[in-house]
Each structure stands twice: as C-alpha cells, then as structure tokens.
Amino acid sequence: MKKFKKVIAALLCSAMVFALTACGNNAEGSSNTGSSEATQSPTSGTTETASTGGDAKNIICSEQPENGEYDPAGATAYVYFDYQSYCLEGLIDYDSEGTVIPAAATSWEANDDGTVWTFHLREDGYWSDGSKVTSADFLNTITRALDPAKGAWYVDALFLIQGAADAFNGTASIDDIGVECPDDLTIVFTLASPCANFLDYVRLPVYMPSNVQYATNADEAWDTDVTKNLGNGPYHMSDYKSGEYITFSPNEYFHDRATVKFDSLTFKFMDDDQAKTSAYKTGEIDILTGAPYYVQDQYAGQADLQDADVLVTNYILFNINMAPFDNVKVRQAFALAVSRQGICDVIGSCYTPSTTFVAANYKSKVDGTKWSELQGTLLDENLETAKQLLAEAGYPNGEGLPTITYTYPSMSYEADVAQVLQMQWAQLGVNVELNAMEYEVYVNARRAGELQLARHQWTGDYNDPATWLDMYRDGNSQNDISWYNEEYNSIMTASASEMDAAARQALLQQAEEILVSQDTVICPLFTTKTLYLVNPKISGQYKYVMGYLDFKFADIAQ
Amino acid sequence: MVKYLIKRIGIGLLTLFVLVAITFTMTKLMPGSPLQSKNITGEILEKMEEKYGLNKPVLEQFFIYCKNLLHGDLGTSYKKVGTEVTDIILSRIQPTLRLGIVTFLLTLVVGVSAGIAMAKTKSNFVRGLWLSGLTLGVSVPNFIVALLLLIIFGVQLRLFPILGLDTPMHYVLPAIAQGLYPISAVARLTQTSYEDVMRQDYVTMARAKGLSSTAITFRHILKNALLPVITYMGPMVAFLLTGSVVIENLYTIPGIGKEFVNAISNHDYTLVMGITIFIGSIIIICNMISDLVCSFVDPRIKNTL
Numbered sequence: 075m076k077k078f079k080k081v082i083a084a085l086l087c088s089a090m091v092f093a094l095t096a097c098g099n100n101a102e103g104s105s106n107t108g109s110s111e112a113t114q115s116p117t118s119g120t121t122e123t124a125s126t127g128g129d130a131k132n133i134i135c136s137e138q139p140e141n142g143e144y145d146p147a148g149a150t151a152y153v154y155f156d157y158q159s160y161c162l163e164g165l166i167d168y169d170s171e172g173t174v175i176p177a178a179a180t181s182w183e184a185n186d187d188g189t190v191w192t193f194h195l196r197e198d199g200y201w202s203d204g205s206k207v208t209s210a211d212f213l214n215t216i217t218r219a220l221d222p223a224k225g226a227w228y229v230d231a232l233f234l235i236q237g238a239a240d241a242f243n244g245t246a247s248i249d250d251i252g253v254e255c256p257d258d259l260t261i262v263f264t265l266a267s268p269c270a271n272f273l274d275y276v277r278l279p280v281y282m283p284s285n286v287q288y289a290t291n292a293d294e295a296w297d298t299d300v301t302k303n304l305g306n307g308p309y310h311m312s313d314y315k316s317g318e319y320i321t322f323s324p325n326e327y328f329h330d331r332a333t334v335k336f337d338s339l340t341f342k343f344m345d346d347d348q349a350k351t352s353a354y355k356t357g358e359i360d361i362l363t364g365a366p367y368y369v370q371d372q373y374a375g376q377a378d379l380q381d382a383d384v385l386v387t388n389y390i391l392f393n394i395n396m397a398p399f400d401n402v403k404v405r406q407a408f409a410l411a412v413s414r415q416g417i418c419d420v421i422g423s424c425y426t427p428s429t430t431f432v433a434a435n436y437k438s439k440v441d442g443t444k445w446s447e448l449q450g451t452l453l454d455e456n457l458e459t460a461k462q463l464l465a466e467a468g469y470p471n472g473e474g475l476p477t478i479t480y481t482y483p484s485m486s487y488e489a490d491v492a493q494v495l496q497m498q499w500a501q502l503g504v505n506v507e508l509n510a511m512e513y514e515v516y517v518n519a520r521r522a523g524e525l526q527l528a529r530h531q532w533t534g535d536y537n538d539p540a541t542w543l544d545m546y547r548d549g550n551s552q553n554d555i556s557w558y559n560e561e562y563n564s565i566m567t568a569s570a571s572e573m574d575a576a577a578r579q580a581l582l583q584q585a586e587e588i589l590v591s592q593d594t595v596i597c598p599l600f601t602t603k604t605l606y607l608v609n610p611k612i613s614g615q616y617k618y619v620m621g622y623l624d625f626k627f628a629d630i631a632q
Numbered sequence: 633m634v635k636y637l638i639k640r641i642g643i644g645l646l647t648l649f650v651l652v653a654i655t656f657t658m659t660k661l662m663p664g665s666p667l668q669s670k671n672i673t674g675e676i677l678e679k680m681e682e683k684y685g686l687n688k689p690v691l692e693q694f695f696i697y698c699k700n701l702l703h704g705d706l707g708t709s710y711k712k713v714g715t716e717v718t719d720i721i722l723s724r725i726q727p728t729l730r731l732g733i734v735t736f737l738l739t740l741v742v743g744v745s746a747g748i749a750m751a752k753t754k755s756n757f758v759r760g761l762w763l764s765g766l767t768l769g770v771s772v773p774n775f776i777v778a779l780l781l782l783i784i785f786g787v788q789l790r791l792f793p794i795l796g797l798d799t800p801m802h803y804v805l806p807a808i809a810q811g812l813y814p815i816s817a818v819a820r821l822t823q824t825s826y827e828d829v830m831r832q833d834y835v836t837m838a839r840a841k842g843l844s845s846t847a848i849t850f851r852h853i854l855k856n857a858l859l860p861v862i863t864y865m866g867p868m869v870a871f872l873l874t875g876s877v878v879i880e881n882l883y884t885i886p887g888i889g890k891e892f893v894n895a896i897s898n899h900d901y902t903l904v905m906g907i908t909i910f911i912g913s914i915i916i917i918c919n920m921i922s923d924l925v926c927s928f929v930d931p932r933i934k935n936t937l
Contacts, residue, residue, distance in 0.1 A: 139894050143713050151711075222679040225667070225713070229676055243675070294714025316712070316723055317886040318796075342795070345890070346881040348779065349794070352787045353884070358795040514664025 130337045131630050133612070135361040136350045137341035140317055144297040145289065146282035147219035147226045153320070156341060158282060159618070160322045160626050161305035165193050165212070165261075165276045168537065170616040172437045174273055178207060178283065178306065187571045188268040193276075195259040200327035201285055202310035209255035211283035211306070217248055218291050219280045228280045231535075236266045268571030270578055274536040277620075308334045308626050317343060335614070335629035354378075354607045361625065362607035367422050369605060377610040381603045383435035384621035385534035387428060387542065388491075390480075390597040393555050396526045398475055402593060403467035408527075409453050409597040411460035411502040417494045418600055421487040425600045429453045431590055432539040432582075434601045437619065440576045445539070449583060452590040453597065460502055472503035481519070482529040484510040491529070491599070521554050530596070537619045539582045540569070546589055546596075557595050562588045640923070644916040648909065655908045656697065659901050660690050666710035666899035684710065697905070706909070707902035711895075717906035720891065725873075725910075727797050728880070728887035732872035734803050735811040739868070743815045744861065747822025748849070751830065762819075769816030775878040778809035782882060795884050806883045810876055814868050818861055826857040859930055866922025870915040 142151030146158065167177040179193040199207035216235075219226035220242045233239040236252030252264030265272065275281065288302035296302040303311045305325050312323035321340040328334060342359065344350050347366040354362045362369075373379040392399040392408070399405050414427030428434040434446035461471070469475045480495060482488040492508045499506045506527070511519065520528050534541040545552040548563050562585055569581040589595055606623055608615070614628035667680045681687045685696065700707060706717035750762045785805060786794035792804050829835065830853060838852050875889025888907060895903040 139890075141711055141894075141898065145713075149711070149713055223683050225676075225680040225683060227676075242679075294708075298715075315886075316715070316720065317891060342884065343886070344795075344884050345894075346884070348782070349882050349884050352782055353795045355787050356790060356794060358793060512663055514662075518663065 129632075131335060131632075132338045132340070133336050133361065133625070133630065134340050134342060134359045135625075136344045136353070136359050136363055137320075138343070138364065139345045140343045144303060144311065144320075145218075146279040146284055147215045147224055147289075147291075148297070149225055149227050150279045151227070153341065153343070154279065157311070157320070157322075158279060159307075159622075159624060160309040160339065161303075161307045161311060161325075162282045163199070163207075163307040164282050165195075166273050167277070168619045170618075171442055172439070172537065172619040174439075178212075182273075184272070184573070186573065188270045188272060188573055189265045191263045191265070191272050193261050193263075195261070196329060197259065198329040199306060200325075200329070201304040201306050202325040202327060203304055204327050205285075205287070205304075206258070207283060207306045208258040208286070209261040210258070210286045212261050212281070213253055213255055214286040214289060215280060215282055215284045216251070216253055218284070218289070220248055220251070221291055224291055226280060228278050228535075231275055231278045232280050234265050234267070234269050234272070234275065236264045238266075270570055270573050271536075271538045271540060274538040274541075277536060309339065312338065313340075319343065333627045335627065336625075339625070351607070357609075360609040360612065360630075363604075363622075365605040365607050367424050367605065369607060370423065373607065378607045380606045380608050380615075380623060381424075382606070382617045382621055382623050383433075383603050384601070385433040385436055385537070385619075386531060386621070387431055387433050387601055388529070388531045388599045389431065390495075390599065391520070391525075391528045391530040391555065392595060392597065393523065393526050393528070394557055394595060395523065395555060398467070398469065398478070399526065401467050403463045404469070405594040405597075407460040407463040407467065407502065408499065408504075409594050410456050410463070412495065412498055412597065412599070413455055414599055416498060417491055420490050420494050424605065425602050428598050428601045429590070431586055431596055431598050432542045433534055435603075435621075436534070436537070436539065438579060439538075440579055448579075449586065452587065453594070457501060464502060464504075472505070475504060477507060478504060478527060479507045479509050479525075480527045480529070481509045481511055481516060481525045483513040483516040485513055488529060523554055523556065534620070539579075539586070540566075543582060543585050543589070555595065557593075559588060559593060562593075637924075640920050644920060647916060648912055651912045652698070652701070652905065652909060653694070655905060656694050657690075659899075659904055660693075662896075662899060664899055666901055701909075706906040709900055709903050711898050711900045711903075717902050720903060721888065721906055721910050724886060724888045724891045727885050728873065728875040728889065730797060731803060731806055731810065731885060731887070732869075732875075734807045735814070735872050736869060738807055738811045739814040739818055742811070743818025744822050744854075744858070746815070746819040748826055748854075750819065750823040751826035766816040766820050769812045770820070772812070774809055774813060774876060775882070777812050778806070778879050778882050781805045781809050797883075797885055802883075806879050806885065810872065810879050814871070817864065818868075821860045821864055822857060825860050826853060829853045829857045832856075859926065862925055862929065863922055866918045866920075867915075870918040873914050873918075874911045 137156065138152045140153055142149050142154050144154060144157050146162065163178045165177060165179040165182070166174050169175050176196070178195055178199050180196045182191065182193045184191045195207065195209060201207060216232060218224055219229050219232060220238060222242055222244070229242060233242070237246050238251045240246035241248045241251050252266070254262045254264075256262065263272070269275070283306055285302075285304045288296050288304065290296065293302070298314055298316065300311050300314055305311065305322075308325060308328050308330070309322035310325045311320065313319075313321035319340050319342045321338055323338050324331065324334045324336070344353070350359070350362050351366065351369060353359045369379065390409075392405045394400055394405075414429070418425040418427055426434060428446060429452040430446055430449045432445045432449075434444065436445040437443070438445065438448055464470070464472065480492055482492045489510060492510070496506050496508055516528075519525050520530070532542055532545065543566060544550060546557050546562070547553065547566050548558050565581050565585045565588070569578050569585070572578040572581060590598065604621065608623070609630070611631040612625070612628055613631070615623045615625045618624040665677070665681070665686065667677055667684070667686070678687070685693060688696075697707075709715050709717055709720060712720065746762070746766075750759060753759055753762070782794055782805060785791045793799070793802050794805065796802055797806075835848065835852055838848050875887040875892075877889040877893050879885070880887040880890040888911070892904070892907045892911070895907060
C-alpha cells in the first residue's frame with residue numbers, strides 16, 4: 075500500500091507541474107495577441123483579416139443553435155433556410171422589390187386556369203462539382219419528400235400536384251404524380267386544382283433541387299457530407315462541424331460567378347444574446363442576425379443597426395364554437411375595444427400595430443404597395459362602438475357574460491400583451507382572466523379547439539396573401555376553430571384560378587374583409603421586424619421579400 | 633476488496649437503470665413531440681410518429697429502448713436525422729473535456745497552493761483577506777463571474793477572445809469562470825486539513841529532526857492533508873466533465889452541457905436519454921474512483937470496506 079501512496083503523490087505532483095505549464099502557455103499567448111494576429115488558429119485568424127484589411131473576404135455570421143437537416147426534402151428548420159438561400163437556386167427567385175425573376179429556370183408558362191406549369195431550365199446551370207443541373211435534380215427532391223418514411227416537413231406543399239397526396243398516403247404510385255421531365259432542361263407540373271400563385275410555392279424547400287447522384291433517402295447523412303452536398307446556387311457547403319459552424323464557399327461554376335464577392339461565409343451556431351452582442355463588439359463576428367431588441371438603443375443612429383420586415387401577424391383567435399364568442403357582436407366588441415398602439419407602446423418600438431391578417435408589410439405583386447396601405451383599417455378602434463355592440467349582444471357593460479379566459483404561451487412579450495389586453499377590455503366592463511401555458515401545451519389545446527380566446531401568430535411560408543387566408547378555408551388543418559363561411563370559401567376558390575394578378579388581389583382583399591371586418595373570427599394586433607448588426611464595411615445586402623437580409627451578393631470594403 | 637468493487641459496480645448499474653427509467657418517464661410526460669413544428673399537419677405527424685415508433689404504448693417503447701441499450705445502441709437523433717446519438721456525444725464531449733481538464737489542473741494548482749499559503753500565513757489580516765476572497769469565490773454564482781469576465785476582459789479590455797475554444801487564449805476566461813468555485817472550495821479544504829496536520833506530533837517530530845521545510849511540507853503534511861481534497865475531487869471532476877450550460881452558452885463552446893439543454897427543448901428524446909446515461913455514468917464512476925483512491929491512501933477507510 076505504501077508504494078501506491080507514493081504513486082498517488084507522484085501523480086498529484088506531476089499534475090501540478092503540468093497545470094503550471096498549461097498556465098504558462100496561456101500567459102505566453104496573452105503577450106502575443108497584442109503584437110500579431112497571425113498566431114491565431116486558421117478560423118479566428120481569417121476573421122481578423124476580414125475586418126483588418128487582408129485579401130481574403132471571409133465573413134462570420136451568428137446563427138441560431140443548429141436544428142434540422144440540410145436536405146430540402148427533410149426536417150428543415152432554422153438554419154436550413156440560410157443554407158437554401160446561399161447554396162440552392164430554385165426555379166424562380168425574387169429581386170429586392172419582390173418581383174419574380176428567373177433563377178434556375180429562365181422562362182416558364184402556365185395554361186389558362188393555372189393547372190399546368192412548364193419551366194425551362196437555364197443551359198448554364200451547374201452544380202459546384204461542375205456537373206449540369208437537370209430537371210431530374212428537381213424531381214429528385216419531390217419524389218424523396220413524398221416517401222412517407224422521409225418525414226419531410228413541407229411535404230403538404232406538394233399535395234397541390236396531381237396524385238402527390240395519394241402517392242404519399244400509399245394509395246397511388248410515385249411514378250404517377252403530375253411531374254414530368256420531357257428532357258433535361260424542361261420540367262412540367264400538372265396540378266390537382268388551379269393555383270394562380272404556384273410560382274410562390276416553388277420557392278419552398280420541397281421544390282428545390284437536390285443532386286440526383288448524391289442525394290438519396292438511403293444515405294441519411296449525405297446532407298452533412300461536404301463532398302456530397304453540392305450547391306447549384308452562388309455558394310456550396312464547404313465545411314461543416316456539427317453544433318459548431320457551417321461554411322459556404324463560392325460555387326466556381328455558378329452562372330453569375332462574378333457577382334459573388336465573399337471568399338467564404340461561416341455561420342456559427344450561437345444561443346446566448348450576450349455572447350452574440352459581445353462577439354459582435356469584439357469583431358469576432360461580422361453579422362449578427364436576430365439581434366436582441368435592446369441593441370436598438372445601443373446602436374441607435376449607427377450604420378451597424380439594420381432591420382428587415384418579417385411577414386408575420388400576431389392576432390387573437392376567437393373560438394366561434396364557445397359562448398359568448400359564438401355571437402359576432404361580442405367578437406367585434408372585443409376587437410374594437412383594443413388599442414393596438416397601446417400594446418406596441420408597452421412591448422417595444424420593433425412592433426407596429428396592424429389590423430390586417432395578411433402581414434402588414436407584405437408587398438402587393440401588382441404595384442408593390444404594402445398590404446396595410448392597400449387594405450386600410452379593417453377594424454376601427456372605438457370604445458363607444460364596442461360598448462354599444464356589447465349591449466346589442468345582450469351584455470350591457472359586460473353584465474351577464476360568462477367567465478372569459480385569454481390563453482397565451484408563456485414566452486417573451488406575451489405576458490405583457492395579455493396584461494395590456496386585460497386592462498383594455500376592463501374599460502369595456504369585461505373582466506378577462508389570463509391563462510399562461512407552456513408553449514407545447516398551448517399549441518395542442520389551441521389545435522384541439524379547446525381555447526375560448528387565444529393568442530395566435532402566423533409567419534408566411536411563401537410570398538402571397540394565400541399563405542394566411544388559406545388557413546381558414548373549410549377543411550384546412552390550421553382552421554382550429556372549424557370556421558365555415560360559404561362566401562369566403564367560394565372567393566378563395568375563385569382566387570386560386572384567377573391568373574390576373576390585379577383581379578386576384580381584389581378577391582383576396584374581399585376575403586380578408588369577410589374574415590376580419592364582417593365575421594371578425596380573428597383580431598389582428600401587430601407585426602414586427604427583425605434586427606441585425608452588420609459590419610458597416612459590408613454593403614450590397616438587400617431586404618429579401620420573405621423578411622430577412624440577403625448577403626449572397628454583398629461585398630466587404632478592404 | 634474485490635467483493636467491495638463488485639458491490640459498488642452493482643449499485644452503480646442499478647442507479648443507472650433507475651436514472652434511465654425516471655428520465656424516460658419524464659421525457660414522455662413533457663408536453664409536445666419531437667416531430668411537432670409550426671406547419672406540420674395531422675397526417676404527416678402520424679406517419680412520422682409511426683416511423684419512430686412513437687405511436688406505441690409508452691411501456692413498450694421503454695422496453696424497446698432498454699433492449700437496444702443492452703446492445704450498446706443509443707439510437708439516432710430525432711432532430712439531426714441520420715446522426716447516431718453516440719457520435720453527437722463523442723463530438724460534444726471533446727470541448728467540454730478540454731476545458732474541464734484545464735479547469736481541473738488550474739483548480740488543483742491554485743486551490744492547493746492558496747490553501748497552503750493560507751494555512752502558513754501568520755498575519756491575521758492576510759488570513760482574513762484570503763478567507764473573504766474564498767467566501768466570495770464560493771458564493772458568487774458562475775454565470776455572474778462568467779459574465780463579468782466576458783464584459784471586462786473580453787469586450788472592454790479586449791485581452792482575450794470570447795468565441796469558441798480555438799486557441800489557448802480562448803481557454804483563459806471560461807476556465808477561470810468555471811474554476812472559481814472549485815478553486816475556493818479546494819483552497820478552503822486544503823487550509824483546514826493542512827492546519828490540522830501541522831499540529832500533529834509527527835510533524836513536530838520531523839521539525840525536531842531538523843528536516844528541511846520543503847521536505848516536511850511535501851512528505852509529511854501535504855500527503856496527509858490532501859485526503860479530503862481527493863474525496864472532493866470525485867464530484868468535482870464529474871462537475872467539470874458534465875459541462876456548464878451557462879459558460880458553454882456564454883463563450884459559445886459546443887459542449888455537452890449546452891447540447892443537453894438544446895436536446896431537452898427540442899424534445900430530442902434519444903439524445904436526452906443518451907446524454908443522461910453518459911453524464912450519469914461519469915458521476916457514478918468518478919465517485920467510485922475517488923472512494924477507491926481514498927481507501928488506498930487511508931488504510932483506516934479500507935478496513936471498513
């Protein structure tokens with residue numbers, strides 16, 4: 075035993091000596107940083123050169139913690155969308171004004187009612203390994219997504235295509251779906267029913283190409299293997315470390331290679347707001363996406379602070395199957411008694427009042443006008459009118475009303491919104507109880523139609539009013555309260571086959587008036603924007619229509 | 633001795649099983665599903681639950697899980713499709729391990745030296761100063777220390793980088809932030825037991841023999857004084873190896889602690905279970921080793937085994 079004690083003692087001593095040298099290294103390192111940045115490791119060293127004026131233009135951005143796959147036909151979450159916008163080129167794209175422009179397809183045509191869509195791919199479309207982009211690559215994503223075992227999150231966006239839903243449910247063959255590739259550069263979609271805004275759908279993940287040679291469902295890890303995950307967009311995935319970062323490098327074969335200025339773009343997965351803002355201050359990251367709202371004050375008036383309008387609407391959902399909200403006058407009374415500005419004053423200057431269900435910042439495809447200006451005020455806030463409506467409904471000053479509960483998920487500003495609403499409704503003479511729920515519980519309860527008065531929020535999936543208005547069509551899985559209005563449904567059906575943009579927009583406006591002003595099933599409250607901190611030397615980014623800043627063709631001053 | 637070892641391993645395995653059962657039940661009690669997302673419709677959700685076997689009764693799922701576990705199969709992640717849980721754990725443990733080792737060594741060196749210095753000092757003023765410093769080190773939560781270090785030395789003075797663990801410089805702030813508590817605890821332990829041993833007869837005897845002060849410190853006092861430190865080292869190593877969520881988040885270190893919290897909020901059941909088992913095993917093993925080491929160092933403990 076005595077020997078063993080000696081061994082332990084020796085071990086302890088050597089541990090101490092080792093630790094001392096370790097500390098010595100650290101101390102040495104600290105004296106180095108002042109004099110040269112070259113001693114840093116490649117990753118951080120390159121960051122420095124980007125901001126201090128070397129030749130390489132390597133940009134570091136913050137990104138939310140990693141989640142989901144880099145497969146357009148898979149479980150696509152958060153970071154996937156950055157991957158898509160930098161590495162993949164869909165059939166069409168939008169420019170900074172929101173106008174549809176050619177991308178992987180140079181031209182397209184539709185038949186008169188919008189059921190058959192033909193796309194002609196560009197001849198100079200190449201993957202990052204130099205191979206040609208063909209129609210089979212687009213079909214590849216579609217057929218893989220329709221495999222029920224794949225678990226593609228956006229697969230329902232494919233159900234527009236003839237036979238796709240049946241193929242997914244196993245009642246028809248995958249070979250019989252309405253997608254044909256007559257040659258390498260042509261792809262034809264035959265839809266189950268008319269869809270005038272099909273072009274907006276083809277920006278969704280399941281319509282993106284995935285290289286037919288490498289992207290297979292049998293190989294579940296192809297999407298994180300940089301030798302297999304090719305890009306047909308301006309960049310391709312060149313380095314990836316699970317949970318740490320993902321790096322994009324220019325696709326040398328991209329048809330517009332000269333417009334790609336950065337040598338690399340690295341997205342680091344970061345969670346903590348303090349960590350992100352600190353790393354931006356020290357220059358360790360060049361672009362901070364989704365900055366916390368308090369940077370508005372810290373960077374007020376500085377070029378670093380930039381923003382993008384998010385296509386989102388926060389609203390209240392009335393449960394029309396529960397008293398007293400089965401009475402339209404009660405719903406209208408509640409909707410008119412709200413002061414939206416009052417709510418936004420409390421939760422912060424990033425929020426803007428809105429009375430439209432379609433995101434207020436959605437830009438019309440006819441003339442680029444914002445939807446909020448187009449529709450005007452759909453709900454005229456007026457406490458007196460609200461009181462009168464409540465009296466007409468048989469509840470003067472709120473007397474005789476059953477207990478009313480407003481349910482919201484316990485997250486970020488929702489508790490503040492709920493308290494403001496409670497105070498505002500109190501002026502109506504109604505005492506509303508507040509009920510905070512864990513987010514998951516709240517979603518389940520709302521979807522089961524169990525909530526009397528619920529907070530709701532919807533971010534557009536694609537750039538069209540239908541992404542909101544379709545939700546309350548008969549039979550839609552998002553129609554939590556099973557609202558049915560014949561006129562609304564027939565207008566929405568008519569709009570789907572109306573190929574004239576102006577006429578279609580008029581129909582959608584009319585439908586929204588029924589939903590919000592006439593039947594008041596929902597009560598829109600506000601919309602928001604997302605904040606960025608961007609190194610002022612970076613220029614050339616633009617606000618993408620889907621509500622984010624796009625840096626793919628941006629440059630950095632040396 | 634062997635009997636004791638077998639008994640300890642048996643208890644360890646039992647503890648692990650209970651841990652697995654409790655964690656499994658708790659993940660199932662959590663509202664929501666790993667497959668839920670904003671837009672997902674009922675029928676797609678059903679198909680996906682079928683794929684992952686989530687539509688089976690919970691008890692059956694548990695037995696399937698245990699069966700796979702006995703084959704050493706922790707399953708694949710729900711959110712990082714196609715990635716083995718073991719691969720995720722192996723990649724995440726590396727940064728935690730590297731930072732943990734640095735912090736551990738820092739703790740031993742600084743903690744033990746500070747303890748000895750405190751025990752040896754004759755000035756009450758210095759002693760009081762040391763003591764208040766240590767009390768502060770023990771009582772200030774590590775997220776405050778981490779935040780202060782980050783803001784002062786990272787952002788204001790720009791002395792150290794704060795993003796990741798790329799260079800030795802990157803280790804300085806997180807290691808100090810993580811180490812302050814164990815350093816203070818070790819220093820206090822060392823001081824108390826050092827003072828205790830200093831008054832023993834055999835030390836007086838050694839002095840009387842005219843041995844050098846260094847020889848007395850290392851051969852006679854420290855060897856005996858470090859016993860409580862060794863006992864404390866088990867839980868401390870476990871604490872360092874399991875990673876601190878706060879520090880990993882603040883310094884953007886892709887470690888196991890951060891991954892654990894992400895896995896829970898993502899409802900990534902297999903990953904939550906995998907990390908639980910992993911962390912559980914580390915804690916059990918560390919405690920076992922520290923008990924064994926103590927028994928070797930102090931024969932009195934061994935006799936009671």
